[in-house]
Amino acid sequence: MILNRLIWIVITKNYQHILALIFAVKGINENHQLLPNVTLGFHIYESYSKEWWTYQATMELLSTRNKFIPNYKCGIRNNLISVIGGLHSQISLSMANILGTYKVPQFTYGSAPGMNESIESVPFYQMALNEDYQYKGILLLFLHFRWIWVGILAKNDENGERFVQTMSTVFLQHGTCVAFLERLNIIYHPKDLVWLTKMYHIVMKSNASVVVVYEKSILHLRWLLHLPEMGMVTMKPKGKVWIMTAQMELTSLHYQRSWDIQTIHGALSFTIHSNNILGYQNFIQSRNPSSVKEDIFLREVWEQVFNCVWPNSGLGKVKGDICTGMENLENLPGAFFEMNMIGHSYSIYNAVYAVAHALHAVQMHQMQHRAVVNGGRLSLWDIQPWQLHQFLRRVHFNNTAGDEVYFNQNGELVAGFDIINWVTFPNQSFLRVKVGKLDLQAPPDKMFTIHGDAITWHKSFNQVLPLSVCTESCHPGYSKRKQEGKPFCCYDCIPCPEGKISSQKDMDNCLKCPDDRYPTQKQDICIPKDISFLSYKEPLGIILAVLALLFSLFTALVLRVFLRYQDTPIVKANNQELTYALLVSLLLCFLCTLLFIGPPTKVLCLVRQTTFGIVFSVAVSCVLAKTITVVLAFMATKPGSRMRKWVGKRLSNSIVLSCSLIQASICAVWLATSPSFPDANMDAQSTEIVLECNEGSSSMFYCVLGYMGFLAIVCFSVAFLARKLPDSFNEAKFITFSMLVFCSVWISFVPTYLSTKGKHMVAVEIFSILASTAGLLGFIFFPKCYIIVLRPELNKKEQLIRKKSCKI
Incomplete structure (x- = not known):
């Protein structure tokens, strides 16, 4: 030997x-x-x-x-x-x-x-x-405890260089950074303590809590940690987790008998297996x-x-x-x-x-x-x-x-390596506590074992697992952003952008939630979106439904009044059949709003917009026919006027049918080419899935509205011109006000509809239908009902003859 x-x-x-x-x-x-x-x-x-x-x-x-x-x-x-x-x-x-x-x-x-x-x-x-197995064990130890910011003290020789090159590459591949790298030299002279002092400040100022020491013996590390006792440095040593390789043993020379070993308390060492x-x-x-x-x-x-x-x-x-x-x-x-x-x-x-x-x-x-x-x-x-x-x-x-x-x-x-925890005492004695092992013959999932609860850490860590990171972990809801000029382990934590989350610590990027989920306020998890549609169970749906039913009831009452007093002059005036047709169409307009409330189904989506468009067109066509009838009636009173042949039910019926058929044709084309269908809108609301009817073709929808608007403008123009015709029961001025309300409602509807989202779009359309229909009902029929019910003395034939001359 x-x-x-x-x-x-x-x-x-x-x-x-x-x-x-x-x-x-x-x-x-x-x-x-x-x-x-x-x-x-x-x-x-x-x-x-x-x-x-x-x-x-x-x-x-x-x-x-x-x-x-x-x-x-x-x-x-x-x-x-x-x-x-x-x-x-x-x-x-x-x-x-x-x-x-x-x-x-x-x-x-x-x-x-x-x-x-x-x-x-x-x-x-x-x-x-072979030392390569130790390198693997050190890496597994770091990965287990999530130590990603470590220092290295290595012997300044060929073996030390090999260790540094190997470990630096391995660390880089597995997300660990080197906080500092210092070389250990043999101390031949007191002057050598100068570079040792510089190294001491580098090690102790670093926020890396874990330091790997690769040396033949522990003697140089003990010199480094003894500098405060020698008075060479004033900075007190900080608690570190020293990671030792197998060739290092806790040894002392005769002159180191009184040197404190408490600074290496809690160190971890890979040692050759022994028994x-x-x-x-x-x-x-x-x-x-x-x-x-x-x-x-x-x-x-x-x-x-x-x-x-x-x-x-x-x-x-x-x-x-x-x-x-x-x-x-x-x-x-x-x-x-x-x-x-x-x-x-x-x-x-x-x-x-x-x-x-x-x-x-x-x-x-x-x-x-x-x-x-x-x-x-x-x-x-x-x-x-x-x-x-x-x-x-x-x-x-x-x-x-x-x-x-x-x-x-x-x-x-x-064989394998034992992982030893050094527990030191003030009297220079220490205990070797076996806390793990690296068994190369075991299956991959059992090759490395470590018992963290059995480890005694340095006293400065208060028996809490030491953290060794460049920066604090980014909590869920934040992502990492690399700090310029520093290793990738050093980063800033920035909040996730709107609509994205990070559910774990130290995520590189925030993730977008699935379409059917949305982030919490902390942006740490995705939670399911609520299902949203205009329902009969919520206040807004109840209010709109009640209003629709009330207006329908009022319309039915008006129709009842007109049917009861159908033989009176005011009812017979201005084409009695058009009046009934208008009231029925207004009643249907109020009732069609109920098709917009409740969960969208395939049938409802197919019929609600087309029903609304056709019924409304019939109502406006009736108003237009009544207006044209008034104008033609007064023009026919002129001596020798050829307009008498146009005055009668045939013209009014033709106007209503032709105008309604045009709208029905538009709706038929819409249904044939791109009909509405039930859809779940994930993007309308960030926290809700809106169940709605996808209109299929927005162009066709606006064609239906545009045609109604065209009829309303024509009706308003004719009524406005005929508003001053002499007659006690001239409806033109009431139609003018009603169409003014109608046009105002639907002109304001378009920007309001486009600026709202989700179920509120449906509510805006229902409100517009109710408001415009109520305007027609109120301005056209309220004055007549007032006379029929409250002022029956005015509901006489002689009131239709005005003695005041009028030039047409």
Whole structure:
């Protein structure tokens, strides 16, 4: 095994990696069923994180014991079977340049190295999953909590650049923006704290609550968060959710013993899956510098973790506590040493057992083929490292913790990541709380699981799920509008335009409601439109219906009066039959308004406008005939006048029939070409569906009205000219007033009708019918009824003869 450890700085927590190796080898050697009559050994080499040291240590592994003679073995030699690389990928890559030539099985227990063309054929066995899976896990975590505005702190090296490029692309594809991106460098000098101070202000001033940290260790992040305690900055740290990758562990160096770790309270970390190994804690507790003399690392680690010095007669007096060897490892804060086997140590443990099971498979293979050597005893001495690959690829076993261990076709351990929540305490201790996992073997919908209720967030969030957005969410009823010059995650919230809604938060665009629905006042949902038509159940419909019936009753009473007094002079005057026809047509005009009230049906839509047009035309034709009869009667009184032959029922009947037939012909063409039909108007009212009769052809509708208007104007003109003809019962002046009212009503009807919507259009037409018909009834027949009923003395023949001379 080759370690990487700085000679001047000891990360005491990494000592557990050695203990996991020793514990695994010890357990295998004590298990006589796994490798009977075989004893495993190991060598540990230090690389000091230097490339040339790594090369030298690798060459020593391939040389004769205690002699540096590469590629040549003589005398006592090591039987090299496999190598476990360093924690960091660069160590493994440097080793691979040499080990790849000899096809020596190489295990990596840290982050999986990024391969290049020169070493892509190196037989790696990766005990930790490729980093790409971590990227996927981080993205799924962000999507789950809807964190779309995040910061990135990345190591300033090739791996850090790869992380930044990959995550930036992934974030962009899934709607997440990078609030800031800063590079972490190694601190060699106090001057390096200047750029660290600038980075501190960038991180703490940002409104991004989530920060992803990609580093080899947590030491640089701890330097960053320690700046307020050093007095380098006055700005107090803000609560953040720190997202750590698998290669990072919460560790402390000896000079960081008193540094506060509360600032990383609530952090989330993707860690290599691990489990409790039976007997591991007892093994650790049994180790101390007094009982284990061969462990050259233990004394140095002991001094670091307990902050003491071993007595040395050569040094004389020493400052500080003296190490006794009776100190208890269980009392150490987790940042210095942990009693449970953590991810990287668990990977080393499984790697050693993978080799042991591969060797066991070799023994079984030799036994099956009767390979007997050394006096009938099976031997592994003659196996070459490259021959072990075929057995390592097929390794599949359950370790002592019950986890399955096997490799896929790419030499990667089939495993997953645990998502750990770090809960820190003021005494430098912390808890690892497992809150989720990334299981690549599970179905897609169960591959990523997270238990948000189990997460302890930083105290500044008051145990409420942290939000990490550039701007506050747009509530329903609003849509997003991108802010110029900023990432797409930064936007303004603008209200939805009229007629549109947004039913969810942060919608890019407002949606139009279906035709049968309309937005609420908040414009957050669409609700069904009310069905609207002029009904007998509403006040407006009741009032119009009552008016129609009352006017119909008055008309019927007038007709009754005229029929009762049909032999009186005033009734006989001005063509008695035209009077009855006019009254009947007026009665029908009042009653036809009832066709406009109620839900439109196919039959009603076909008959109501045509009935109205024809009946009204008959009424106006009757008035026109009466007016022309009056004029002709006076003209016929002249001596020698030829007009006498025109005076009579034939002319009046001809006028009524001809004028009515023209209107009937227009209505027939209308019904034949484009008849009215029931329709649901979705656009007339924003909150209602108006049930109405679609007129089919608006041109034909206005032709009907236009023709009635033409008759009315002709009638008004004739009556106006005849209004001063001498006669006690001259109807011309009353017809003039009635037609003036009639024309005024229908002239004002057109703009009013066009400016109203929905059922009010029907109400306007009904009102116009009632008003114009009532005008005809009132001005023409009220004076006559007044004389017949209240002034019968005027209803005599002598009143028809006026003694006053008149010139025509």
